[in-house]
Amino acid sequence: MKLFLVFLLFSFNIILANDKPEELFYKAGEHFSQGEFRQAATVYEQLLSDGYNSKSLYFNLGNCYFRLGNFGYAVLYYEKALKIDPNDREVIHNLKLTNAQLADKIQAVPEFFVYKIWNNTAELTSSYSWYWLFILFLTIMLIAIVMFKYSKMISVKKILFPVIPALATLTILSLSLSFYKSGLENATNQAVITANSVRVMNAANQEATPLFTIHEGVKVSILNYDAGSVQVLLPDGRSGWVAEKSITII
Amino acid sequence: MKKFLLIFYLAAITVFSQSFDATVNKNRLGLDDYFQVSFTYSGTDVNGLKNFRAPDLSNFIIASGPNQSTSMQFINGQMSGSRGFSYMLKPKATGQFTIGSASIESNGVVFTTKPIVVNIEKGSPQSTQAENDINKEIAQDLFILAIVDKNTALKGEQVTVTYKLYTRLNLRSPQVDKLPSYQGFWAEDLDLPQTITLERENYNGKVYNTGVLKRAALFPTQTGDLKVTPLSLKIPVMIQKKKKTTGNPFEDFFDDPFFNTQTETVEYLATSNTVSVKVLPVPGEESYKDFTGAIGNFDMIVSIDRNTVKRSEPLILKVRITGYGNVKLLELPAFELPASIEMYDPVITDKINRINRVNGYKEFEYTLIPKSAGEFEIPAIKFLFYDIEKREFVEKNSEPIKIRVEKGPEFVSEDDDSGQFQKDIYGIKQSFDLVKGNPSLPYLDPVTISFTAIPIFAFIGFLFYMKRRERIYGDTNIMRKMFADKVAKARLKKAAVLLKNGVPDPFYIEITAAVTGYLEDKLLIPKSEFTHEVVSSTLNANTDDPELSQKTVKFIEKSEFIKYAPVDDIPGQMNQIYDEASSLISELEQKINFDLKAEVVK
Structure with a gap:
């Protein structure tokens, strides 16, 4: 009997693991509407790691991280959603609201x-x-x-x-x-700072001196890679080297 | 290591019979030497062994043992193996000693070993006596001393260890064999000059050249007796070659070092002594719960980049601790901020000078974001450390910092069409639109590529079609050839009408014109050159059927004859002529070679 129960549990797990993406997607939505943002984010992340992507998925995940106060990842996923549809008003609005919460108020250099x-x-x-x-x-x-x-x-x-x-x-x-x-x-040269605080250095090596500090949520362009460091360009035109693990590519 | 060697050795020999032997790795040894004695059973049933009884070893100090080792092998399906019991022994006294018999029981049979005799001598006799002598001689004139500035230290207090080379010999540049390990310490190598400068020093009554090899500042991270393992260097030493004295006075004279410049280089392994430090806990540590292990002499500077700030704008708070001591291990006690100020993780930088006493600074840079307007106070930051010179706990307190947060500009959105701006984010999207994989490139997608190809190919095809058309319609010869059949048929039709009406003369004219006109058009024969001979020769050139030309010429003759000399109407003759003409034309049309493609290209 016990063995049977164990077997049942086991098979139940397998069913859970093989959940259809639709079911997982709606399940995450339910978690979100009940205020369980952490659980919702976990389910969305699972869909991501299963190879799925879409505007809604990125947008909803961004919302989860916004509610959890993790603005770096919120910006990252809103930007990913915008990459798919740059004209979605809801995404643009949420991204603006998130940017207002960030520690760094970076004024973008006006483009030509x-x-x-x-x-x-x-x-x-x-x-x-x-x-x-x-x-x-x-x-x-x-x-x-x-x-x-x-x-x-x-x-x-x-x-x-x-x-x-x-x-x-x-x-x-x-x-x-x-x-x-x-x-x-298909660009991979845009990234978001996802580490809490990052010191921007003037070079990639050990003897580099710090230039300034930036915080999570800043969108940067990647200029160069070197030995675990990346050279990033900030929207205001400043640039410097940060650790590769402190950024995530959009 | 020896244990493993034993295993391999035993595994190499194939044993089928059972035996139990005792072996020692050396029979003659010095009083200070260690040696190994092993009792090895070899046989088929290694697992069935029991009751191993070691001989009396009370004449020796047992350094380790019994160490067991087992090896097994299968040969032709039969298992054999060996089990060894070994001891590392050190003699207690000099003289001749006997290691007695050991016994073991296998399947009820008791095996015993033969006794072994061991000679213990004074000193440490070795096979390469000469080399040993040289090493001994060198050891007196060349050694490394590890010196600590204190043998007792508090946890976190700096202990400086100096490795000094003492030499009276000629040396070449040494190579590091083994670096010391500083277990239980946070170690910082102190800066030394690039080249080792030798100084003269009197040590135990002898004058040596000494040089500092290495110097490290050690900060104990745990209490108790901590050991620093020795530093080993491989040093090439130049020594004079020894010559056997023969008693010849002249040779003795020339054996003088002044004449004898022959030297050889010997590589000597110099190992320093092991030093130990007794580490004590900081006295009275328990009564300070904020104490995080900072020992030395420190100062704290707290600064903020501005005191007035707009809401949501960042403030930079810097806490810098400078001084002597375990700078790198410093931790800053957490401090409480007003709830409406958000704090990010600090960015930490440190800089250390490594000259004698480790000093430097560690800086914690915090980014603060005030989330609401008003007057706030960043409370005093407390930093506690143990002053190593005054032997007491010292607490440094920063001044509280007042900041004023002004109302910043409200967040405004440009695309606000409802007039009332939504202050919160839009909720999640419920429409399921998941896709797998990455977006593909439109100019590599087969669907879009084929849709690009359709109009382009249609365009090119149409151009070709139009060009061909122009070529055909622009050439009268081709046109004549192409439409010869049609023109002839039209004439025949006319003739058919005349036939019906029973008008013979114009009928024959029309029939003749149909045939001759057809031939003129099709074979491009000018009217002026239209003779029977030309017709037959061109026809022959353009058809594969020689009878056709005869038939055609015959018909022409016949129709002309009737045309110019109309016989009274033989009933049915007109019909017959008509049929002949139409079948002839269709036969000609079939049999005359005509290739439009070739004509267009021509």
């Missing part, structure tokens, strides 16, 4: 306006959408070229003459945006 326009345009939609747009513009342009060449009506040619170069520009632009956006989507 051309770069800013380009970046904002790329962020409008995903790299796939940009690619479909490229296919659409390409098709229209090719049809226009054919029509221009073989149409016997002068009026058609007159209309098409300025339209074709415009379409060509749109085609090249949408393809470039798709390439650029997929670069952003």
Whole structure:
């Protein structure tokens, strides 16, 4: 009898371990709504380690860490969610609120306006959408070229003459945006400081002298790796070396 | 080690019979030497042994033993093995001693060993007597002394150990063989000059050259008797070669060191003595519960970067402890902050000077974030240490720091369309959208690639089609050839109408025109050159059927004859001619070689 009970328990465990991702996802949601943020985070983390990802998963995990007061990880997961969908208003809002809680108030250096326009345009939609747009513009342009060449009506040619170069520009632009956006989507050079306090050094070696201190939640760009240290660039233009384990890549 | 060697040795010999032997590793030895005696049983049943009885060893000091070792092996499915019992022994006195018989019982049979005689001599006789002599001689003139500045210390108090080399010989640069281990201490090597400078020193009545090899500051981290293991150096020593004296006065004269410059280098292993330090707990430690083990002489500086700050802006609080003592081991007692001030983990830096007495500083840098506005006070920070010179506990207290937190700008959101800003985060998303794996690249995805290829290939295909069309329609010869059949058929149709109406003359004209026109178009024969000979020769050149040209020429002749000399209508003749013409044209159409592709390329 006892043996049977043990067996039952054992098989129950196996069932738990093989829970469908949907069930785990909703289970974590229940934990969250009951205020059990730690448990919710654990379940979401398990889904992550099982290889799943999505905007909702990252967003919800960010919420868990926000509620737990761990703003470094909250920022990390909100940024991961934004990487998938840069235009989600809820994610943007929560990230802003989290940034207001951080120890470091880092003022970002204003970007060069051309770069800013380009970046904002790329962020409008995903790299796939940009690619479909490229296919659409390409098709229209090719049809226009054919029509221009073989149409016997002068009026058609007159209309098409300025339209074709415009379409060509749109085609090249949408393809470039798709390439650029997929670069952003697959970038591994963005990271968040996840250690509580980090001393930023002027070099990677032992004799380095400290420059300044930053705290969890700061988003940085990675410039270089060297012997367990990474050179990071802060949004305000400062840079320095920190221990590799004190950051997490978005 | 010896135990293992024994195992290997025993394992190497194959034993099938049973035996029980006693062996010693040396028979002649000095009073200070250790030796090993082993009693080894070899046989098939190693596990069934019992009642091992060792001989009387009261003449020796048992350093260790009995140490048991067992080895087993299988040969042709038969197990054999050996079990050894060994003792490390040290003699008590000089003379000849006998190690008696040991006994063991195996399956009811008792085995005994033979007694062994051991000679104990004064000193330590060794096989390489000469080398030993040299080592002994060197040992008097070259040694390392480990010196501690105090033999009793408090836990956490600095003890300096100095390793000094004493020599009267010519040396080459030594190599470290074994570094001392400082178990139970936190050790800091003290800085020494790069090169060892030798000084003359009188030690036990002899003058030596001495040099400091190594110096370390040790801070005991536990109480009790702590030992510092010796430092060993391999030192190449230059010594004069010995010559046998023959009694020849001249040789004795030349044997003088002045003449005899022959030297040899001997590698000598110099090992320092082991030093021990008695470590006592700090007196009265129990009555100070804030004491974290800081010993020495310290000062504390507490500073803050500003006293007025806006809400949510960071403040930097620095606590720096400087002084002599176990700087690296310093801990700062936790201090209480007002609840509305959030504190991050401190960033710790330390810097140490290692000259004689270890000194330096340790700095704790805290980041504080006030979460609400108002007047706050950071309470005094207490740091307790034991002053090693005054032999008393000293408490350093910092001044409380007043800070004023002003109301900072409220957090505002630009994309606030409802007019009322949501102060809390949005709740979790419940829509299930999990995917596995990483996002792929659109320009590497087969779906998007094929969708890119469709319009491009369609475009290229269309261009080719149009080009071909232009080529065909732009060439009258090709056109003529292509439409010869159609033109002829149209004429035949006309002829068919005439046939119906029963008008012979125009009918024959039409029929002839159909055939000759067809041939002119298809074979590109100009009207002016249209003769029977030209027709038959071009036809032959363009078909594989020689009869066809004859047939065609015959028909032309016939139709022309009827055309120019119309016979009174033979009933059915018109019909017959018509059928012949249409079948001839379709036969020609079939049999004349015509390749449009080749024509377009031409």
